[in-house]
Each structure stands twice: as C-alpha cells, then as structure tokens.
Amino acid sequence: MAGVLILTVSLGFVSPAMAETLRTIPFLESIFRLAGDKGLQKASESSITEDIRQTVTQGGMTLTVSEQMYDGSRLSLVLTRSKGVYTHKSFSDTWAIPDPKTGRLNRPIDFYVNGELVNTGVEIAPGGPEAPDSVIVTALNSGNLQLPGSFDFKMSVYLPGFADPFIFEFPVTRQVPESFVLTPDILKTHDHINLMIKRLEVSTTSTQLTVELQGEPGAHITAIEANIPDKYKVNGHFPVQFELSDEQGREVKGLGSTGGTGEGNFLFHNFNYEPFETIPARITIKPAIWKDGQKLYIPELEITVPVK
Numbered sequence: 508m509a510g511v512l513i514l515t516v517s518l519g520f521v522s523p524a525m526a527e528t529l530r531t532i533p534f535l536e537s538i539f540r541l542a543g544d545k546g547l548q549k550a551s552e553s554s555i556t557e558d559i560r561q562t563v564t565q566g567g568m569t570l571t572v573s574e575q576m577y578d579g580s581r582l583s584l585v586l587t588r589s590k591g592v593y594t595h596k597s598f599s600d601t602w603a604i605p606d607p608k609t610g611r612l613n614r615p616i617d618f619y620v621n622g623e624l625v626n627t628g629v630e631i632a633p634g635g636p637e638a639p640d641s642v643i644v645t646a647l648n649s650g651n652l653q654l655p656g657s658f659d660f661k662m663s664v665y666l667p668g669f670a671d672p673f674i675f676e677f678p679v680t681r682q683v684p685e686s687f688v689l690t691p692d693i694l695k696t697h698d699h700i701n702l703m704i705k706r707l708e709v710s711t712t713s714t715q716l717t718v719e720l721q722g723e724p725g726a727h728i729t730a731i732e733a734n735i736p737d738k739y740k741v742n743g744h745f746p747v748q749f750e751l752s753d754e755q756g757r758e759v760k761g762l763g764s765t766g767g768t769g770e771g772n773f774l775f776h777n778f779n780y781e782p783f784e785t786i787p788a789r790i791t792i793k794p795a796i797w798k799d800g801q802k803l804y805i806p807e808l809e810i811t812v813p814v815k
Contacts, residue, residue: 537551537556537574538573538574538585538587538634538635538638538641538643539551539556539574539576539583539585539643540552541634541635541637541638542632542633542634542635542637542638542641542643543583543632543643544760544762544781545760545781545782546578546711546712546713546781546782547576547583547643547712549711549712549782550576550578550712551574551576553684553711555576555578555682555683555684555712556574556575556576556682557574557575557576557680557682558573558574558575559572559573559574559575559584559675559677560572560573561675561677563673563674563675565669565671565673566668566669567589568588568589568666568669568673569588569589570586570587570588570589570664570673570675571586571587571588572584572585572586572662572675572677573585573587575677575679576682576712577647577679577680577681577682578681578682578683578686578710578712578713579654579656579681579683579686579688579708579710580648580708580710580712580713580714580715580779581645581646581647581648581713581715581779582645582646582647582648582660582679583643583644583645584643584644585634585641585642585643585644586598586641586642586643586644586664587634587638587640587641587642588601588640588641589640590640597633597639597640598633598634598639598640598641598642599631599632599633599634599639599642601666601667602615602631602642615629615631615664615665616629616644616646616662616663616664616665617662617663617665617672618646618647618660618661618662619660619661619662619663620647620654620658620659620660621658621659622659622661625647625652626649626652627646627647627648627649627652628646628648628649628765629644629645629646630644630645630646630648630762630763631643631644631645632645644662648715648765648777648779649765649777656680656681657678657679657680657681658678658679659676659678659679660676660677660678660679661674661675661676662674662675662676683710683711683712684711685710685711685786686708686709686710686711687708687709687710687786687814687815688706688707688708689706689707689708689709689812689814690705690706690707691704691705691707691810691812692704692705693810693812694721695807695808695809695810697805697807697808698735698736698739698807699734699735699736700720700735700739700745700805700808701720701721701722702718702719702720702721702747702794702808703718703719703720703721704716704718704792704810704812705717705718705719705775707790707792707812707814709782709783709786709787709790709814710782710786711782711786712782713762713779713780713781713782714751714759714779714780714781714782714783715777715778715779715780716749716751716777716778716780716792717775717776717777717778718747718749718775718776718778719773719774719775719776720732720745720747720773720774720776721772721773722734722772722773722774723772724772725772726772727772728772728773728774730772731772731773731774732744732745732774739796739798739803739805741796741797741798745796746796746797747776747794747795747796747805748761748764748778748794748795748796748797749778749792749793749794749795750792750793750795751780751790751791751792751793752790752791752793753783753787753788753789753790753791754787754788754789754791757783757784759780759781759782759783760780760781761778761779761780762779762780762781763778763779764776764777764778764779765777786814786815787814788813788814788815789811789812789813789814790811790812790814791809791810791811791812792809792810792811792812793806793809794808794809
C-alpha cells in the first residue's frame with residue numbers, strides 16, 4: 508500500500524542510528540510532558556489533552572498543532588515547525604526575529620473565539636532541548652475573559668518573512684476532572700490600598716487569581732497608584748505579586764501575570780500558577796512586592812479563601 512509507513516519499536520535495545528531516526532519523528536513523545544509546567548504534565552499524564560494534528564504549509568514552511576489542553580483558565584497547545592527557512596534557529600527564537608520588510612518584531616498570534624477576536628496575551632515557551640522545533644503556546648488566560656465550556660477556536664500565526672498568517676481552526680472543549688470557581692469579592696483596605704479578590708479558579712491543571720485595585724468613586728484610573736505611599740512603589744508603580752499556599756503552607760509556582768488594565772476607577776490584575784498537588788480546602792493569598800532586592804509582605808492585606 509503506497510504512502511504507508513509501518514514503524515516497529517522494540518522495547519529492548521535501540522541502536523544509536525535508530526534512536527536518532529526516532530527523534531526526528533514528531534509526536535512520539537508529549538511536549539507537555541517534556542517541557543510543560545506541572546499542570547500540563549499532569550494533564551498529559553491524565554489523558555485530558557486533545558490531539559489536534561492540524562498542519563498548514565506556506566512558502567516551504569509547515570506548522571503543525573498537535574497537543575491541546577483547555578481547562579477553563581487557560582488554553583495551551585503545541586506548535587511545531589518544519590525547518591523551513593529558519594534552519595539555524597530553534598522555533599522559540601523565531602518570535603524575536605525582526606520582520607525583514609518592516610524591521611519590527613514579529614506580531615505573534617491572533618486568537619478568535621466563535622469568530623470574535625479576543626483581547627488576550629500570549630505566552631510562548633520553548634519545547635525544550637529534545638524538541639527545539641516546538642513551542643508551547645498559552646492564551647485565553649485573562650481573568651476578565653469569561654468563555655463557554657465549548658467554542659470554535661481560530662488562531663492566526665504570523666511569522667517573519669511570510670505575507671500571510673498560518674491559520675488554524677478547530678473546536679475546543681473544556682476538559683478537567685475537578686475544578687472550583689470562586690468569586691469571593693473580598694475587599695481589604697490598608698494604607699490607601701483597596702484590594703479586592705475578585706476570582707479564584709482552582710483545578711487539577713492550573714490555578715488562576717484575579718484581583719482588582721479600587722480607587723475613589725469618580726476618580727481617574729491614574730489616581731489609584733498615585734494615592735499609594737511610595738514605600739510600596741517601584742519606579743512610581745505598585746508591582747504587587749501574590750503568594751498562594753494551601754492549609755498546610757505549601758505554595759504553588761507562579762507562571763506569569765497580566766495586569767494594569769483599567770475600567771472606570773478599577774485596575775485589574777490576573778495571575779496564573781501551577782496546580783496544587785491536591786485541591787486544597789482553603790487558600791491563603793499573601794500580597795508582596797519586590798523592592799531594593801527584598802520581598803516585602805503586606806500582612807494587612809492577607810486573605811484566606813475557603814475552597815471546599
């Protein structure tokens with residue numbers, strides 16, 4: 508039968524030549540397991556990821572979407588390239604290459620949900636040393652972006668040197684065995700800082716915290732940080748971060764944040780974390796800032812939220 512590749516892999520000895528051949532065949536190993544954070548690794552091991560295997564070719568370059576995971580807090584997927592025109596770079600380096608025509612850094616990806624362009628950041632992480640031609644793309648992780656459990660997804664990927672984007676379209680369904688979405692709306696006030704805990708989403712694959720800094724009613728949004736004492740600020744800004752720990756004091760690792768978006772007299776900040784080992788009974792949220800090489804906690808704003 509023409510065009511069929513039959514691959515037999517022995518569980519015993521594999522010669523160096525065969526091992527090298529296997530490394531060139533995509534999708535034999537999960538990139539989520541190789542290079543993902545703890546949540547993506549757990550998702551892959553628990554088989555709650557989806558295998559897309561969608562490819563788009565343009566001008567000698569082929570891009571492929573393989574693994575995909577959506578847990579309601581974030582959408583992560585694996586994007587793999589053929590060598591194409593970037594033979595001397597890993598795929599993650601491609602995103603920092605200026606466009607040869609404009610000289611500007613590459614505009615990475617546009618995301619659409621049910622046909623509508625969504626305002627979301629994007630994180631692009633390397634696929635690791637074993638998968639230099641792959642990256643892990645994470646998006647839809649903004650706390651004020653509320654999405655349905657299932658939707659039609661479109662992704663337009665822009666690469667330097669290509670006039671047209673690489674467009675992928677496929678359905679996305681939330682797949683996570685256990686999750687809790689909490690909206691405590693707890694307000695803590697201290698020293699002209701008005702901090703509202705708006706949303707806390709806890710699942711077996713990720714943790715997400717959305718907070719709100721409030722200003723005086725009718726005040727301009729710039730007055731929120733301006734009224735905060737200088738002892739809490741760095742270069743004129745209030746760079747607050749949050750430590751999350753369970754009832755036994757075990758912390759989760761932060762994965763990044765988006766923030767500074769405003770509406771009325773509110774500033775929204777969204778923080779993403781790896782999952783807890785098990786769903787906790789309660790979570791303690793500790794605000795802190797890094798200043799002059801030291802981490803300064805603000806215990807007056809500490810909050811404990813029951814989960815279950």
